[in-house]
Amino acid sequence: METASLVKATSSLLRQDTADCSWRSFDGTFYCVHSSFNAFPGIPVYASRDLQHFKQIGNVISRQEQLPGLANTNGSTSGVWAATIREHDGMFYVTTTLVYDNMSQQNLSRWDNILFTNPDPIGNPNGWSDPIHFYFPGYDTSLFWDYDGKIWVQGSHAWQIYPQIQQYQIDLSTGQSLSGDPVMMWNGTGGPEGPHIYKKDGWYYLLIAEGGTGLSHMATMARNPVLTNANTTLYLQTVGHADIFNDTAGNYWAVALATRNGTKNYPMGRETVMVPVDWSGDWPIITEKGAMQGPLSPSESAIDSESLAYEQATGHLAGADEWELFAPGSTLPAHYLYLRIPDTSKYAVSLDGHPYSLSLLGSWRNLTGTDGRTGNPTFVGRRQTQVRFESMVDLDFDPQLDGEEAGLTVFLQQAQHFDLGVASLSASSASQQGYPAAGNSSQLSRYIRLRAVTVNSTHQGTVDPISTPMIFPLNVSLGEPVKLTLRVQAPNESRYLFSWSETGSGIWNDIGGGDATQVSGGFVGTIIGMFATGNGVNSTTPAYFSNFIYSGWRDFPGQP
16 A cells, blocks of 8 residues: 655646645545636636646536526626535535626526536546536535435525525425525524535534635635634745545545635736645544645545546546547547627537638637627637746738737636737728837738737727737738738736747747736636637637647646
8 A cells, every 4th residue: 555645746636727626535536627707618627646747637517508698697607616526425516696697686587596516526527417407595505415315505695685695405306495495503603605515523613715816715614714824924825715535545535626826917817726624533634734734645546446437437637737639530629718698600629621720710709809898709728827938829820801810818707818829910900009000091901910908008908008019011912911920928816918920931030028927816827828809800710829838837746
C-alpha cells in the first residue's frame, strides 16, 4: 500500500473558472462539478484518482433539449448556478438552478431548480438524464439522504427578500415536496448561501457560505466560521462556498472557491482550492488557508475495474496544454465552450477542401451583442488555466462584406473582452469606428485589429484609456484569403499582449495589449477562444481556424 504524502502549493487546485465547486468520492474516484453560468455545454464533470490530476470526462448538460431556457438568459450573472453532486446507492445526482438574473427577486420564475441523474458518469459521460424540475424559492440547492431513508433538499432563499436557509423532504422521481412548504433551518450571520448537510457521529452539521462572493466570503458551520481569508493579505482571497468530503484513506478535505489577488487581477475568475480538515473532534477544524497542505490518498486504488474505467475514459486533463488539430471525423473536445446554446449550423470540423480546420460562419451578432447581455454569437473556446500562458491559432479568412471579422479573443463576458481579428471594412465604416479612412467610402480594405471592449472603452472598443487597442491595414487584395497566425500572451498577472504573423513566417508583429483588470470581476473567468461575426449582417464567408494551441508557462515548481 502506498503511503500518504504531503502536498503544498500556493496556487489553486483547479486553475480555471470553477466557482461553487462540489465534490464526492465513489469507488476510489473523486468527482467534481461547478457553476457554468451561460456556457454550453454546462456543468463540467471532472474525475480524479489522486486529488492532484483532474480529467474533464464530460458535461451534465450536453444536449440542447435538456435546458432550452439557457438560450434566453440575460447577463453574465444569469445561467447555471452552484451545482452540487451527490451519490447514493450507485446513482449520481446533480442539483442546480437555472437563474434568470434580470427578473425581480419576487418573481419565482427567476429560479428554475433542476435535478439530473447518471448511474455511470465515467462510462457514459454525456448520459445525464433530462432534468426533473422542482420548486424552491431560491438557489444553491443540495440533497441529503438521512439514515431513515428520507431525502431532503435544502437551499438558499432569495436573500434580498429575507436571508434564510430552507429545507423540505423531496420525492426525487417527481420533484414534489413530501413535507409541505420549505421550512427555515438557519438565517446565518450574514447572507447565507450554498448549504450542505453532513451527518457524523449522530450529529447533523449545516455548512453554508456567507459574506457574498467578494473579499468577505467565508464558509460557516452552524455559528462558527471555519474557512475564510477575509481581512488578510494572503494571495488567495474570497474563499468560501465550501463542500466537505472523505477520501479513500479516511481523511477529510474541504473544497472552496477562491480568487487570486482578489482586489485587482483575477481574470481566471473563481477557482477551486482544497484544504485538509481535522474532524477528529466535535467540529471540523481548518488551519491551512494560504496554502494547500495535507495527506494525499494513494494514486493507486484496489478497485481495479473502476481504475481501468477512469484510465480509459476520454477527456482533457484539467490545466494541461493542448494542440487541437480539428482532425477529419473528430468533434470538438468536451472542455470547449459556447456562449449559451449555439447555432450548430455555424460550426463545422474539417469541411471538404479544408481538412484539419474548424469552420466558423459569423452571425450578425458580434461578441458584445446588441445589449452586452444576451444572444449567442459564433464563438467557441476553452478556459484560461494559467496566470502566464501563450495561445495561438492559424486563420484562413477571405471576408467579402463590410464588417465581416474573425479572430482570437480573451473573453470574460459580453461587455468585457479583447478581440484580435481580421476585418473587412469600408472607408466609411473605418471612419465611424475612429480609424483613419482608406480609399473611397465604399471600397473594402482588409485590416488586422485589436479591440478592447471594456467599461472604459469607446468607439466600439477602438479607444480605451487603460488597454491599447490598435489597427493596421493588410496588403491583401479583396478575393485573396488572409492567412495569418494570431497570438495572445500573458507574461504576468497584469497584462495580455497580442501579436500576429503571416502563417509560417515566424516573424511576429505586436499589435497592442489588454490590462487584466479590465477582464476581472463578476461571476465568471476568461475563455480563450475563436470567433466570427458579420458585425450587424450575417456573414457569407466562413473563417477557417487550424492548429489551436494553448500552453501554460511554468518557470519553476509551484508556478501558479
